[in-house]
Amino acid sequence: MNERARAAGDIGKQRIEALSDGLYAIALTLLVLDLKVPPLGEAVGNEALVHALYALAPKALTWILSFWVMAILWMSQVRIYRLVHSLSRNMVRLELLQLACVSLMPFSTSLLGEYGSTPAAAVLYSANMLAVTLLGALRTRELLHAPRVHANLIDDQVRRALKIRAYGLPSCAAVAFVLAFFFPAWNLLAMLPMILVRTLRSA
Amino acid sequence: MNERARAAGDIGKQRIEALSDGLYAIALTLLVLDLKVPPLGEAVGNEALVHALYALAPKALTWILSFWVMAILWMSQVRIYRLVHSLSRNMVRLELLQLACVSLMPFSTSLLGEYGSTPAAAVLYSANMLAVTLLGALRTRELLHAPRVHANLIDDQVRRALKIRAYGLPSCAAVAFVLAFFFPAWNLLAMLPMILVRTLRSA
Amino acid sequence: MNERARAAGDIGKQRIEALSDGLYAIALTLLVLDLKVPPLGEAVGNEALVHALYALAPKALTWILSFWVMAILWMSQVRIYRLVHSLSRNMVRLELLQLACVSLMPFSTSLLGEYGSTPAAAVLYSANMLAVTLLGALRTRELLHAPRVHANLIDDQVRRALKIRAYGLPSCAAVAFVLAFFFPAWNLLAMLPMILVRTLRSA
Amino acid sequence: MNERARAAGDIGKQRIEALSDGLYAIALTLLVLDLKVPPLGEAVGNEALVHALYALAPKALTWILSFWVMAILWMSQVRIYRLVHSLSRNMVRLELLQLACVSLMPFSTSLLGEYGSTPAAAVLYSANMLAVTLLGALRTRELLHAPRVHANLIDDQVRRALKIRAYGLPSCAAVAFVLAFFFPAWNLLAMLPMILVRTLRSA
Numbered sequence: 001m002n003e004r005a006r007a008a009g010d011i012g013k014q015r016i017e018a019l020s021d022g023l024y025a026i027a028l029t030l031l032v033l034d035l036k037v038p039p040l041g042e043a044v045g046n047e048a049l050v051h052a053l054y055a056l057a058p059k060a061l062t063w064i065l066s067f068w069v070m071a072i073l074w075m076s077q078v079r080i081y082r083l084v085h086s087l088s089r090n091m092v093r094l095e096l097l098q099l100a101c102v103s104l105m106p107f108s109t110s111l112l113g114e115y116g117s118t119p120a121a122a123v124l125y126s127a128n129m130l131a132v133t134l135l136g137a138l139r140t141r142e143l144l145h146a147p148r149v150h151a152n153l154i155d156d157q158v159r160r161a162l163k164i165r166a167y168g169l170p171s172c173a174a175v176a177f178v179l180a181f182f183f184p185a186w187n188l189l190a191m192l193p194m195i196l197v198r199t200l201r202s203a
Numbered sequence: 204m205n206e207r208a209r210a211a212g213d214i215g216k217q218r219i220e221a222l223s224d225g226l227y228a229i230a231l232t233l234l235v236l237d238l239k240v241p242p243l244g245e246a247v248g249n250e251a252l253v254h255a256l257y258a259l260a261p262k263a264l265t266w267i268l269s270f271w272v273m274a275i276l277w278m279s280q281v282r283i284y285r286l287v288h289s290l291s292r293n294m295v296r297l298e299l300l301q302l303a304c305v306s307l308m309p310f311s312t313s314l315l316g317e318y319g320s321t322p323a324a325a326v327l328y329s330a331n332m333l334a335v336t337l338l339g340a341l342r343t344r345e346l347l348h349a350p351r352v353h354a355n356l357i358d359d360q361v362r363r364a365l366k367i368r369a370y371g372l373p374s375c376a377a378v379a380f381v382l383a384f385f386f387p388a389w390n391l392l393a394m395l396p397m398i399l400v401r402t403l404r405s406a
Numbered sequence: 407m408n409e410r411a412r413a414a415g416d417i418g419k420q421r422i423e424a425l426s427d428g429l430y431a432i433a434l435t436l437l438v439l440d441l442k443v444p445p446l447g448e449a450v451g452n453e454a455l456v457h458a459l460y461a462l463a464p465k466a467l468t469w470i471l472s473f474w475v476m477a478i479l480w481m482s483q484v485r486i487y488r489l490v491h492s493l494s495r496n497m498v499r500l501e502l503l504q505l506a507c508v509s510l511m512p513f514s515t516s517l518l519g520e521y522g523s524t525p526a527a528a529v530l531y532s533a534n535m536l537a538v539t540l541l542g543a544l545r546t547r548e549l550l551h552a553p554r555v556h557a558n559l560i561d562d563q564v565r566r567a568l569k570i571r572a573y574g575l576p577s578c579a580a581v582a583f584v585l586a587f588f589f590p591a592w593n594l595l596a597m598l599p600m601i602l603v604r605t606l607r608s609a
Numbered sequence: 610m611n612e613r614a615r616a617a618g619d620i621g622k623q624r625i626e627a628l629s630d631g632l633y634a635i636a637l638t639l640l641v642l643d644l645k646v647p648p649l650g651e652a653v654g655n656e657a658l659v660h661a662l663y664a665l666a667p668k669a670l671t672w673i674l675s676f677w678v679m680a681i682l683w684m685s686q687v688r689i690y691r692l693v694h695s696l697s698r699n700m701v702r703l704e705l706l707q708l709a710c711v712s713l714m715p716f717s718t719s720l721l722g723e724y725g726s727t728p729a730a731a732v733l734y735s736a737n738m739l740a741v742t743l744l745g746a747l748r749t750r751e752l753l754h755a756p757r758v759h760a761n762l763i764d765d766q767v768r769r770a771l772k773i774r775a776y777g778l779p780s781c782a783a784v785a786f787v788l789a790f791f792f793p794a795w796n797l798l799a800m801l802p803m804i805l806v807r808t809l810r811s812a
Contacts, residue, residue: 015427015484021218022431022631025225029233029306030435037313049323067306071299078218096477103435103473110443120455224624225428228631232639232712240719252729270712274705281624421630421687428634436638502680509638509676516646526658 011087016095023099024074030106031063031070034113059113062125065188066109069129070102072194073136076165080143083154091142098135104128112185122184126177129191133169140166168194214290219298226302227277233309234266234273237316262316268391269312272332273305275397276339279368283346286357294345301338307331315388325387329380332394336372343369371397417493422501429505430480436512437469437476440519465519471594472515475535476508478600479542482571486549489560497548504541510534518591528590532583535597539575546572574600620696625704632708633683639715640672640679643722668722674797675718678738679711681803682745685774689752692763700751707744713737721794731793735786738800742778749775777803 038052087095108128115121140162144154172191179187241255290298311331318324343365347357375394382390444458493501514534521527546568550560578597585593647661696704717737724730749771753763781800788796 011484012488015423015487017218018221018424018427019431019480021221022225022428022634023435025222025631026229026432026435026635028302029226029229029309030439032306032310033233035307035310037310037317040318044318044321046321046323049318049321053323053327064303067303071303074222075295075299078214081218082215092481096481099434100470100473100477103438104441106435107438107441107443114443115446115450115455118450118452118455120452120459124459220624221627224627225431225631228428228628229432229635231708232632232635232715235712235716236639238713238716240716240723243724247724247727249727249729252724252727256729256733267709270709274709277628278701278705281620284624285621417687418691421626421690424627424630425634425683428631429638432635432638436642498684502684505637506673506676506680509641510644512638513641513644513646520646521649521653521658524653524655524658526655526662530662 011089011092013081013084013087016087016092017081020074020077020095020099023103024070027102027105028067028070031066031109034059034106034110035063058116062109062113062116065191066105069132069191070105072165072169073102073132076136076140076162076169079165080140080162083158084143088142091139094135094139094142098132098139101128101132101135105132116185119181119184122180122187123177126173126180126187130170130173130177133173137166137170214292214295216284216287216290219290219295220284223277223280223298223302226306227273230305230308231270231273234269234312237262237309237313238266261319265312265316265319268394269308272335272394273308275368275372276305276335279339279343279365279372282368283343283365286361287346291345294342297338297342297345301335301342304331304335304338308335319388322384322387325383325390326380329376329383329390333373333376333380336376340369340373417495417498419487419490419493422493422498423487426480426483426501426505429509430476433508433511434473434476437472437515440465440512440516441469464522468515468519468522471597472511475538475597476511478571478575479508479538482542482546482568482575485571486546486568489564490549494548497545500541500545500548504538504545507534507538507541511538522591525587525590528586528593529583532579532586532593536576536579536583539579543572543576620698620701622690622693622696625696625701626690629683629686629704629708632712633679636711636714637676637679640675640718643668643715643719644672667725671718671722671725674800675714678741678800679714681774681778682711682741685745685749685771685778688774689749689771692767693752697751700748703744703748703751707741707748710737710741710744714741725794728790728793731789731796732786735782735789735796739779739782739786742782746775746779 035056038049038055040048040052105128108125111121112125144159144162172194176187176190179190238259241252241258243251243255308331311328314324315328347362347365375397379390379393382393441462444455444461446454446458511534514531517527518531550565550568578600582593582596585596644665647658647664649657649661714737717734720730721734753768753771781803785796785799788799
């Protein structure tokens with residue numbers, strides 16, 4: 001670790017990475033807590049249990065969606081932090097703000113799983129996703145212009161890939177947010193393009 | 204860390220390891236949350252409490268089984284990552300998919316502990332275990348053929364040990380899965396051979 | 407790592423950092439568990455849900471406050487540990503004591519969110535914040551006088567910044583604690599000066 | 610990291626440390642979940658809340674005891690791992706077994722906090738503590754005789770300190786276990802000598 005290369009108030013990235021890994025791990029695991037074993041009494045038949053489990057399907061879907069979005073967010077933090085050697089004070093604040101929004105995801109997911117067909121739940125979930133992805137875009141923007149990056153690791157291709165990811169996600173989330181007022185639940189289909197973009201880029 | 208040895212989209216293994224360690228730690232701890240202190244009212248006698256605790260025995264058993272399976276999974280990730288210096292994009296996806304299935308284990312365990320004698324619970328638990336172990340086998344297969352391994356650390360003996368573990372676990376889980384439809388709860392005895400194999404190999 | 411530089415009973419800082427990062431990550435995430443999805447029955451209208459969500463506003467506020475305070479605490483631990491290479495036995499005890507108080511924050515926060523207008527809740531929350539920040543001040547004081555610091559990293563400006571943070575936070579918390587007996591809930595405004603100080607210092 | 614110094618099946622200690630830190634962090638935080646905000650209805654008076662909080666006192670006491678014991682356990686793992694460079698297969702199993710018992714502590718603590726005056730709860734809690742400390746003693750014993758230690762870090766004084774800690778804790782726990790059948794709750798005073806020993810040793 002090269003202490004001299006750091007600006008005065010800078011902080012090494014290791015601790016922020018450790019806090020993030022912990023917080024993502026917990027938030028990802030808490031998402032599942034919403035899948036509760038249905039209380040059916042002692043002498044429950046197999047049929048009744050199967051039905052109760054089918055009733056969990058919407059919650060399972062929102063779980064998968066949230067897990068997928070959060071995994072992408074985590075991945076893009078990993079990718080961008082690989083290019084950076086230390087973090088400015090502002091960057092750390094941005095990061096903590098994003099972690100706060102990430103830690104809110106289990107709540108939003110739970111709300112969506114329970115009341116997915118109401119605009120209120122869909123709006124709040126999309127707003128959470130928008131906040132989280134927007135803060136990610138801000139981070140990418142700041143890091144790409146900061147003197148703290150390992151410049152030799154960033155060529156034009158890497159830069160383009162980072163930008164597509166950084167601006168694509170909040171764009172989709174913004175569309176989902178607007179649509180949430182009119183087509184709750186279905187509005188989340190607006191997240192799908194991100195899969196296509198990723199597939200295209202790999203081609 | 205040798206940056207040059209990495210392919211363009213590769214990721215160092217440290218972050219995935221940290222996320223995994225966190226997620227396993229939480230999932231392992233959440234397993235216990237299913238063991239709930241029985242609510243018996245204020246003036247409970249000792250006998251009543253002892254009976255209530257005995258009634259937790261099936262849940263305790265499923266806890267032990269899940270803890271044991273997840274510990275083996277974690278161990279095999281540790282062993283295989285020791286041989287690897289970086290992870291391809293596909294590998295990371297595989298890993299996140301497996302973590303999603305691992306984070307589902309507390310739910311399946313809870314279901315099994317509550318309704319272990321119904322086929323639905325036994326099938327879902329076995330399916331979860333099958334998914335988790337199968338993804339582990341895919342990982343081992345991909346890593347053994349990838350150019351990212353520390354080749355000097357893998358001799359024939361290590362390779363054979365990795366394969367036995369990688370394919371043995373999902374094989375047992377597949378048998379348990381099929382048997383779950385017919386002999387719920389008892390089907391999990393199909394996991395036992397893994398202990399024997401491990402004991403044999405140490406001999 | 408220079409083993410010789412350590413006193414006999416000293417401990418490297420890595421493990422304490424890892425435990426702290428984990429514990430903070432969990433405590434930060436548990437804060438949100440208090441925001442529970444309101445149970446409204448199956449056929450809930452959008453209006454009813456919006457109202458139920460508005461009713462969560464006080465809990466959301468206490469969540470933000472606690473997240474903010476705990477993020478500051480974590481940040482100041484990060485900043486001070488950057489200057490230190492190992493920890494004395496006493497330091498580790500102080501740290502564990504602080505972690506105990508940090509792990510209590512979700513409970514105090516929950517209490518405040520539920521009964522914020524009663525003195526009892528406001529007093530207990532402020533006491534918890536006082537304990538946590540006071541232990542942080544003790545740590546800063548001990549570290550600044552200990553032979554374990556990387557002396558070359560501490561100039562007068564760093565030292566002053568550390569002291570402002572270390573003594574400012576418990577001072578605010580002490581005022582909040584006293585005011586809690588008379589103006590529950592409003593007493594927490596006493597934490598605001600910390601934002602101003604931080605803004606001033608950046609100027 | 611010196612790969613050659615390891616025996617064939619050995620594992621580096623970093624991953625086990627990370628899993629332990631995560632699991633301890635979670636278990637320590639879950640202990641607090643037992644302190645639940647009392648549900649008192651909307652228009653609760655301050656007096657009623659104060660009474661409800663006083664009623665939490667026994668749970669607060671068991672929380673402190675468990676936090677203290679688990680902090681000591683974690684500390685002794687930290688101290689002993691500092692002396693070791695890699696872990697044998699058996700050591701890892703021992704460690705995972707201990708982590709299983711540690712993850713059970715929140716349950717035992719919860720049981721003790723709820724039904725502390727019944728022998729069943731006191732016996733189960735003491736048994737948990739006995740298992741956890743006994744496994745710690747086994748670990749110390751195995752490590753002190755293993756070829757994996759950094760021999761130069763262990764002099765006679767360190768060795769004696771490790772042994773006092775390793776055998777003192779399970780001895781106290783064993784006494785507490787036996788007394789639990791006759792003097793539930795009071796039996797835990799048998800843990801007190803450990804504080805004295807530690808104080809004596811520091812003198």
